[in-house]
Amino acid sequence: MENTSGLRKGAWTYEEDNLLKACINKYGEGKWHLAPQRAGLNRCRKSCRLRWLNYLNPTINRESFSEDEVDMILRLHKLLGNRWSLIAGRLPGRTANDVKNYWQTHLRKKMASNKEKDTEKILKESMKTHQVIKPQPRTFSSHSPRLNAIPALNNDCKVPIGNDDSKHMVLNYQNGGNCASSSQPSLGNASIPSAMWSHSLWNLEEQVGSETVGSCSSLQEDFNFNMELPNADDSFWNLNICDFDILLDL
DNA sequence: AAGGCCCCCAACCGCGATTGT
DNA sequence: AACAATCGCGGTTGGGGGCCT
Numbered sequence: 625m626e627n628t629s630g631l632r633k634g635a636w637t638y639e640e641d642n643l644l645k646a647c648i649n650k651y652g653e654g655k656w657h658l659a660p661q662r663a664g665l666n667r668c669r670k671s672c673r674l675r676w677l678n679y680l681n682p683t684i685n686r687e688s689f690s691e692d693e694v695d696m697i698l699r700l701h702k703l704l705g706n707r708w709s710l711i712a713g714r715l716p717g718r719t720a721n722d723v724k725n726y727w728q729t730h731l732r733k734k735m736a737s738n739k740e741k742d743t744e745k746i747l748k749e750s751m752k753t754h755q756v757i758k759p760q761p762r763t764f765s766s767h768s769p770r771l772n773a774i775p776a777l778n779n780d781c782k783v784p785i786g787n788d789d790s791k792h793m794v795l796n797y798q799n800g801g802n803c804a805s806s807s808q809p810s811l812g813n814a815s816i817p818s819a820m821w822s823h824s825l826w827n828l829e830e831q832v833g834s835e836t837v838g839s840c841s842s843l844q845e846d847f848n849f850n851m852e853l854p855n856a857d858d859s860f861w862n863l864n865i866c867d868f869d870i871l872l873d874l
Numbered sequence: 875a876a877g878g879c880c881c882c883c884a885a886c887c888g889c890g891a892t893t894g895t
Numbered sequence: 896a897a898c899a900a901t902c903g904c905g906g907t908t909g910g911g912g913g914c915c916t
Contacts, residue, residue: 633886635910657901669901674885677903709904720904725883879915885908892902 632666636675640665644672645680678721685717689726697723698731 632640647663659665659672667675678684689697693715700711708720708727715723 635884654902668886670887670903671885673902678884706905721884724905729882877916879913881913882911884910887907888905890902890904892900894900895898 630666631668631671633671636679640667641675641680644675648676648680674721678719681719683717684719684722689718693718694726694731697727698735701727701731701735 636644643663643665644659647659647665651658651662653676656669656673659669660667663672665672696715697711700714704710706724708724712718712720712723
């Protein structure tokens with residue numbers, strides 16, 4: 625099969641594979657525009673690159689996906705979406721094409737049916753709509769009234785917002801560990817709200833539909849916290865110290 | 875046995891990003 | 896700075912093979 629420019633298309637032959645392998649072994653990867661000429665192949669550069677990256681490269685793991693790998697794909701896809709090359713980069717020996725094909729043939733349907741179930745569940749549990757608010761990281765000085773307001777366990781804590789004492793968000797810490805003390809947890813100078821925000825980001829899905837909007841198990845104890853947030857149009861949310869999207873790009 | 879259907883996966887295509895001139 | 900060449904990615908296609916009727 626040839627295209628209009630006379631280049632071969634379609635399945636690769638054993639001989640073509642050998643020519644390309646010999647070429648890569650001699651010249652190394654890269655400079656794909658030179659590969660067809662160097663290998664003596666009547667193929668376009670893209671075809672050569674793809675054949676090497678997805679099939680001929682000896683580092684490729686051609687065994688079926690293990691449970692761990694499938695679990696990793698599910699988690700990474702939840703986090704990254706269809707960014708197959710990034711996902712494959714976390715799975716040694718797997719190519720983006722392998723991961724994409726596996727997702728489309730094995731996992732997409734599974735995820736779709738799970739999502740349907742989740743949606744039904746959420747609709748049943750709560751008919752009220754939730755406004756999505758992007759968390760804004762804050763940095764407080766050590767003598768900030770916000771940090772001094774760290775609550776005793778199981779108590780509500782009103783953290784002031786701005787200069788207006790009438791505006792606050794309520795943090796309700798629930799000690800999920802076995803700490804018997806009712807004293808204030810030893811958290812050093814950590815900025816509690818932002819630390820919990822970042823952790824809550826990763827745990828958000830598990831909490832959808834419940835009143836708990838975040839959790840923090842990375843601290844000394846396992847805490848859950850409820851937050852009464854200001855209105856979305858409150859000036860509090862306009863104090864952009866940095867863009868949270870940057871974190872998502874990491 | 876054979877025809878139709880479906881699944882899987884290798885390969886192609888289009889396009890945005892990056893690099894070179 | 897502008898343009899061309901190249902790279903790399905994600906979406907899509909098409910063919911082979913297995914399964915079902």
